[in-house]
Amino acid sequence: MTTHNLGYPRIGNLRELKFTLEAYWKGEKTLAELEAQAREIRYRNFRTQINAGIELIPVNDFAYYDQVLNMSTLLGVIPKRFRQDRYDVEVAFRMARGRAPSDDGHHCCNHNHQPTGKPKAGYAGAMKKWFDTNYHYIVPELYDDTEFEITDTRLFDEVAEALALKQDGQNIDFKPVLIGPVTYLHLAENKETFIPKLNRLPALLEVYAQILQKLADLGIEWVQIDEPILGLELTPEWRQAFIDGYAVLKMSPVKLLLATYFETLGDNLDIASNLPVAGLHYDGLRGAKQLDDLIARYPSDKVLSVGLVDGRNIWKTDLYAALDRLKTAKAKFAENLWIAPSCSLLHVPVDLEVEDKLNPELKRYLAFAKQKLTEVKLLDDALNGKADEPALAANRQALTAKTHSKLIHDADVQARIARLDEVALDRAVPYAERVVVQKAKFNLPLFPTTTIGSFPQTQAIRQTRLKFKKGDISEAQYIEAMQAEIHDVCTRQQRIGIDVFVHGEPERNDMVEYFGEQLDGYAFTQYGWVQSYGSRCVKPPIIYGDVSRPKPMTVFWSQYAQNQTDKIIKGMLTGAVTMLQWSFVRNDQSREQTCNQIALALRDEVLDLEAAGIHMIQIDEAALREGLPLKKSDWADYLRWAVNSFRMTTSGVANDTQIHTHMCYSEFNDIIEAVAQMDADVITIETSKSQMKLLDAFVDFDYPNEIGPGVYDIHSPNIPTVEQMVDLIQKAAQNIPAERLWVNPDCGLKTRGWQETEPALINMVEAAKVLRKRFTDQLKSA
Structure with a gap:
């Protein structure tokens, strides 16, 4: 079997990316300094995953702002107001923020420090939440004259950078991550045009084919292609787009791992099971009620990747329960069963080890990104007959203790909830x-x-x-x-x-953290930052137990x-x-x-x-x-x-x-x-x-x-x-x-x-x- 990861936090262990980005935007750091910091973060992330035993490591999960914006610049989807003779990174910052450093008279933006045309400031692109997460993306804009073409080479540069780390005898490889063409079009918005978005699919697929060919030329075998809209209730036209689109992409010289997450496949199960790709990744937690159906239907000669380590929350995985679910898949898929987190680990903090002020009992119940990689490896080893029995036993003991913990359960709060029907929901008058x-x-x-x-x-x-x-x-x-x-x-x-x-x-430090600090049932980390958008990071509270207000806030x-x-x-x-949405929420009620x-x-x-x-x-x-x-x-x-x-x-x-x-x-x-x-x-x-x-x-x-x-x-x-x-x-x-x-x-x-x-x-x-x-x-x- 293969252990792999869908994405890793890119802000750095101590939010280095945030501080360097903001200094760059202010003109206090150069582009070369920003790029050097980015390389250091990527290298550290690669080493962390390698050391954890992850065999297939994501590339292009790094972004200065967000991965959808990365796809837009890669595909040449630049709003009219920001187009210039030649693409450079400041175009992306204008798309995200409305301005770039050179618009404020700061340093030039490209590697040669030569102007690439008149800088164009303008209103920033719309920002939306990435599905039901607390992460944001810049919405792609499609115009009458939008033409897809490769305009940004950062993907290929980062792939080459990663491949240079491979050493003889190491059982690791690198897997570029792309947002799939159907999801990309679905997320995009038409601007000043009435061209149906799906009419653009053939032209978009041509550029995807070029990208995949370039990746193959660099020596890439597997590409992760994210299509999370498969978790939505799609119209027949969008369902057909998957069939038509992947009929074209099946000709690519790389193996495609189609990744879906955050939900069940629902009515899209048959489509996902029959697309001509080499493998499918499935979120076995948010899609738990359909996992058995997927295992039964998916062809055993293809790779099935199952994510039972939660990439969206900070609680320890119930490893024994996960193993029970994976054994059926192992019996059918053997070496074609891959183990991964449920989704990208972008949505959780980097490392629990540095949290030395958390309640030790609470800390016992938690796992951040680095620890979740270890859980993936523990599941893989157990399924391969090399179970770390002490680690598995410690996991069971922690989860058993949690169910009886007085830290978690408050009888007074539970009694008040039992009387909820006594609370009127209407104001006195309309x-x-x-x-x-x-x-x-x-x-x-x-x-x-x-x-x-x-x-x-x-x-x-x-x-x-x-x-x-x-x-x-x-x-x-x-x-x-x-x-x-x-x-x-x-x-x-x-x-x-x-x-x-x-x-x-x-x-107030944060609109949620400020209140959570004054409520019982909430806990806070020192370094539990996650990216919200660009350089904006948040430190979500942890709702670990029954919530109450001891005094006015x-x-x-x-x-x-x-x-x-x-x-x-x-x-x-x-x-x-x-307060609920912007916290890590307890998973036991x-x-x-x-x-x-x-x-x-x-x-x-x-x-x-x-x-x-x-x-x-x-x-x-x-x-x-x-x-x-x-x-x-x-x-x-x-x-x-x-x-x-x-x-x-x-x-x-x-x-x-x-x-x-x-x-x-x-x-x-x-x-x-x-x-x-x-x-x-x-x-x-x-x-x-x-x-x-x-x-x-x-x-x-x-x-x-x-x-x-x-x-x-x-x-x-x-x-x-x-x-x-x-x-x-x-x-x-x-x-x-x-x-x-x-x-x-x-x-x-x-x-x-x-x-x-x-x-x-x-x-x-x-x-x-x-x-x-x-x-x-x-x-x-x-």
């Missing part, structure tokens, strides 16, 4: 009645302005928080410093002219902020679904039950904020849509408990307390009824990148409550003009009554600097003033 008392209470102008919550996390804020964490300053000194920051942002908002203030969240800071101003201060919380535990804890916080005089409370559910199951047939049940968790959090407040929520990266058309059922008084959403097209869902559905469509993209350093924002809101006001529209950025401003934030907000407030005058004049003339 929105139509609440809005009357809220408008009288708050007396806001037309097009009220606000922000989503966070303001720039400056170096000074981060250093102060670090000093407090290390014990270098006292709690009193820390509180004083954070209060000074809150006072500063209130003063800035007053000067800028914003209508509804936020306290800026200087005390935000009341102190919100009250302090309210005392700094006569303006309204919004209380800011992260919703239960987002349903996600619904865990979400309900979090919602009850947040309900307590909402009521405490209201009692403290905070009567506008924003509960962010940025992850509501991304929590949707990949198969639409499973959506209804998820939306039931997800919406109920929000209502459970908010239903106890008075009619004149205004509940806000924020969502980002969401296309709402297919869940708009569920969004309406949340019954938030105001919803703010990300719409600027789509030029307000995402608002169509709220128009078609006739969404009844208030809406704040984001008027500028906070992920780009570009400062929007007044005219741009006026234009966007006017588009929104064509379909949504002006009295129900708010003006706000797309998302929180934590990652931006004040030099970008302040002028952008000044322009935003000015845009609101222009709109007020314009719409007031229209009303007078009418």
Whole structure:
């Protein structure tokens, strides 16, 4: 049998890629320095996998930003606004961020340090979540004149780099990873064109054939070709695209390992089983209920790779249970059975060994990327009659201890969950009645302005928080410093002219981690970073046990902020679904039950904020849509408990307390009824990148409550003009009554600097003033 891996974390053990990338973007490091750091990370990753006993190691799982963007530049899918005479890496950064270092007057971008045509800054490409993960990708853009061609050679350079590591006598090889052509087209979006995406498949396949030939010429035997849309419910046209596409690719001179993950194959089982490829990788965890069918149907003369080591979560694998499932496959496939993680290990932290502050009992239950490679090898050895019995026994002992652990199970929380039916889910009166008392209470102008919550996390804020964490300053000194920051942002908002203030969240390291640190049932790592997009890394909390709130979490800071101003201060919380989605979640009970535990804890916080005089409370559910199951047939049940968790959090407040929520990266058309059922008084959403097209869902559905469509993209350093924002809101006001529209950025401003934030907000407030005058004049003339 063969052990292999589908992908490895690329940020570096200590986030070296993040820091080098950001220094490069600022002009503080050269491209040569960035490339040197990237080579070092790749080399370290190769050595880690080799040392763990992985025999077939992925290449091209490394990316400066994301693997879909890598495919776009490899295939020549460059948006019109970023095309130039010759491709270089800064084109990719413009696609991802809207700007590259040379656009800011920094160093040139290519190896020869010669300009490659006039630099072209512009708005960044749309960003979406990678299926139901917390990872993002840049959406490919297809135009009338898009022509597929190989424009980026990094794939081939990295393959050559990897092959140079092979040594005589070593039982290792390298396997390039590509996103498959059908999945790539499925993820792409048409821009200014009506050409059906599948009409482009023949031309796309020609370039894939060229890529595979080049890889064969380099000496590659196996190529992993990822087609995760096989886990979706596909139309007949897309199902046929697999048959047609792989009929062409079967002529390639390399062996193709088709990889699917995150779900069962469902109705696509027959297609996947019969495609003319050399092997298939299957996620045996998320696709557990169909694994036996696949083993029975898949031809035994082909490779079947089974992933029973979880690439999406941080819990130890139940090795004995995995072996029981693999024995049937081993009996049928013999040497054609391959062992791997369920998906790329990109989604988990790098190494558990460095975590020396975790509760030792909890640490006993965990496995990060490096440890998951060991689990793959343990399964392989056991199936080959070379079982490491002490390691297997230790695994069983740990999992048995977990089921009885008092660390995990809290009788009081379980008793409260048992009384869940006693918690009302409805507000006291409908929105139509609440809005009357809220408008009288708050007396806001037309097009009220606000922000989503966070303001720039400056170096000074981060250093102060670090000093407090290390014990270098006292709690009193820390509180004083954070209060000074809150006072500063209130003063800035007053000067800028914003209508509804936020306290800026200087005390918060992360919108989930901050709350998780104050909840029982949560744990935190020191180095458990995972990539979210580009240089953005997050350190997800671990929900290991029953969740409860020992004491108020935000009341102190919100009250302090309210005392700094006569303006309204919004209380800011992260919703239960987002707390769930952006954490590593316990796997010993349903996600619904865990979400309900979090919602009850947040309900307590909402009521405490209201009692403290905070009567506008924003509960962010940025992850509501991304929590949707990949198969639409499973959506209804998820939306039931997800919406109920929000209502459970908010239903106890008075009619004149205004509940806000924020969502980002969401296309709402297919869940708009569920969004309406949340019954938030105001919803703010990300719409600027789509030029307000995402608002169509709220128009078609006739969404009844208030809406704040984001008027500028906070992920780009570009400062929007007044005219741009006026234009966007006017588009929104064509379909949504002006009295129900708010003006706000797309998302929180934590990652931006004040030099970008302040002028952008000044322009935003000015845009609101222009709109007020314009719409007031229209009303007078009418």
